[in-house]
Amino acid sequence: MEETPDESRPESRHQELADALRELHRAAGRLSSRKVSALIREREDALSGPSHETVRSAINGKQMPRWETVHDIVMVLAGLCSPPRDEETETGRFLLLWRAVREGEKGARKSFQELANSGWGGEDGRWTPEMVMGILVNPFSAIRIAPGLAVPHETIISEDTWIRAMEKFIEEDGAEHALRILLHTLKGDYIGAVEGTPFGYQNMDREAMDAYAALQYGCREVRRRLRAEPNLLAESIRAMRADETMDRDDRAEMLENESDASLMREVMIVTPDTWDEVSEDAQRMVSGYLIKQIGPPGPLGLPDADRFPIVWRIPEPAAE
Numbered sequence: 001m002e003e004t005p006d007e008s009r010p011e012s013r014h015q016e017l018a019d020a021l022r023e024l025h026r027a028a029g030r031l032s033s034r035k036v037s038a039l040i041r042e043r044e045d046a047l048s049g050p051s052h053e054t055v056r057s058a059i060n061g062k063q064m065p066r067w068e069t070v071h072d073i074v075m076v077l078a079g080l081c082s083p084p085r086d087e088e089t090e091t092g093r094f095l096l097l098w099r100a101v102r103e104g105e106k107g108a109r110k111s112f113q114e115l116a117n118s119g120w121g122g123e124d125g126r127w128t129p130e131m132v133m134g135i136l137v138n139p140f141s142a143i144r145i146a147p148g149l150a151v152p153h154e155t156i157i158s159e160d161t162w163i164r165a166m167e168k169f170i171e172e173d174g175a176e177h178a179l180r181i182l183l184h185t186l187k188g189d190y191i192g193a194v195e196g197t198p199f200g201y202q203n204m205d206r207e208a209m210d211a212y213a214a215l216q217y218g219c220r221e222v223r224r225r226l227r228a229e230p231n232l233l234a235e236s237i238r239a240m241r242a243d244e245t246m247d248r249d250d251r252a253e254m255l256e257n258e259s260d261a262s263l264m265r266e267v268m269i270v271t272p273d274t275w276d277e278v279s280e281d282a283q284r285m286v287s288g289y290l291i292k293q294i295g296p297p298g299p300l301g302l303p304d305a306d307r308f309p310i311v312w313r314i315p316e317p318a319a320e
Contacts, residue, residue, distance in 0.1 A: 013097070013100045013101045013104075014061065014064055014101045015061060016097060016100070017061075017070075017094070017097045017098055017100075017101055018058075018059070018060070018061025019061075020093075020094065020097055021058060021059045021061075021070070021073065021074075021094075022059055022060075022061075024073075024074065024077045024078070024081070024085075024090070025059050025077060027077075027081040027082075027085075028076075028077040028078075028080035028081050029080060029082075031077075031080070032052070033052040033053070033055040033056040033059070034052040036052070036055045036073060036076055036077070037049075037050055037051060037052040037054075037055050039076045040055075040072040040073070040075075040076055043072070043075065043076070045075070046072045046075075047067075047068035047071050047072055048066070048068035048069055048071075048072055050069045050072065050073075054069055055069070055073060058070065058073060059073070064101060065098075067095070067098055070094055070095075070098050071091055071094075071095075074087070074090050074091050074094045075087050075090075075091060078090040078091075092114075092118060096109070096129075105129075109129045109130055109133060115130060120134055139182070139183060139186050142183065143183055143186060143187050144187065145186050145187070146186065146187060146188030146190070148188070148190075149186060149188075149190070156300055157299065157300050157301050158299075158301075161299070161300070161301035162301075164301065165301055166178065166182075169181075210295075210297040213297070213304075213307075213308070214294050214295055214297060214308045215284075215287070217294075217304040217307075217308045218287050218291055218294050218308070218310065219275070219283055219287060221291075221310060222286060222287050222290050222291070223272040223275050224272075225290065225312075225316065226270070226271065226272050226290075227272040229317070232290065232314060233267075233270070233286065233289060233290070235314050236289045236290045236312075236313045236314050237289050239313040239314055240254065240288075240289055240292075240313055243292075243313070254288070257281075257285055263279070263281055263282060263285065266278045266279060266281075266282035267282050267285050267286055267289075270282060270283075270286050289313070290312060290313060290314070291310055291311070291312060291313070292311045292312065292313045293310075293311040294308050294309070294310050294311070295308055295309070
């Protein structure tokens with residue numbers, strides 16, 4: 001029984017490269033290896049100066065050639081074909097064949113930048129590895145994408161930010177979990193989903209969402225500093241009262257809050273451990289004593305420390 005060649009083995013991929021070189025050589029008129037070598041040496045863009053023995057060995061598949069040798073042979077022979085073949089297209093095709101020998105299946109596929117520059121291929125009617133990959137990774141092939149996600153809409157983060165977020169998601173929760181969540185989202189169960197509305201974001205109060213996120217971050221930072229600096233609250237209250245740049249309305253609100261005896265009792269007993277036991281008004285007041293300003297918010301996707309910059313009434317001590 002004849003054994004079927006394993007196309008994933010390096011020798012099979014080397015054979016594929018050699019076959020492609022022989023086909024190109026034949027289409028160019030089977031020039032002698034000496035002539036090909038001489039033509040290469042005449043080119044200013046040549047990457048090497050291979051001897052005729054090196055050219056013959058590469059075309060015959062006797063040994064694995066360097067990329068520089070393959071590049072120069074292809075550049076010379078492409079223009080001699082009838083009709084002439086595009087040199088850049090042919091060198092791109094042979095680069096993938098050469099990389100496949102070195103790197104296996106991964107090397108036979110274009111990188112993202114190569115894909116962006118030259119497209120999916122397949123102009124000759126043949127399926128390329130990139131086309132197969134593109135079909136498999138496109139969620140459209142596996143699910144019905146929610147209509148609200150398939151209409152024109154304004155983006156809220158950059159593509160690079162989305163990539164970084166997905167990388168972190170995969171790193172922390174694993175690729176399978178991240179990809180299943182992605183498909184689940186594309187099927188329509190996404191944050192802010194409203195039937196017939198892209199993302200539903202126009203029905204979401206972005207300013208309110210940012211304010212809430214800033215408050216949550218500010219509270220976490222307040223608790224962190226209170227835990228490390230026991231006298232911080234009293235010092236911040238004194239700094240706030242002495243702040244001559246304080247807005248008149250903010251000062252009036254402070255005085256009104258301080259007139260509420262029950263609220264002030266909560267404020268004065270706040271510790272990091274009792275934070276969740278006091279009212280939100282007390283939490284806001286303590287945060288107002290410690291924080292002079294927070295924000296304005298930066299773009300989504302940034303770490304909270306960069307997205308919500310804090311100006312403290314008492315600067316944070318320098319790390320020792």
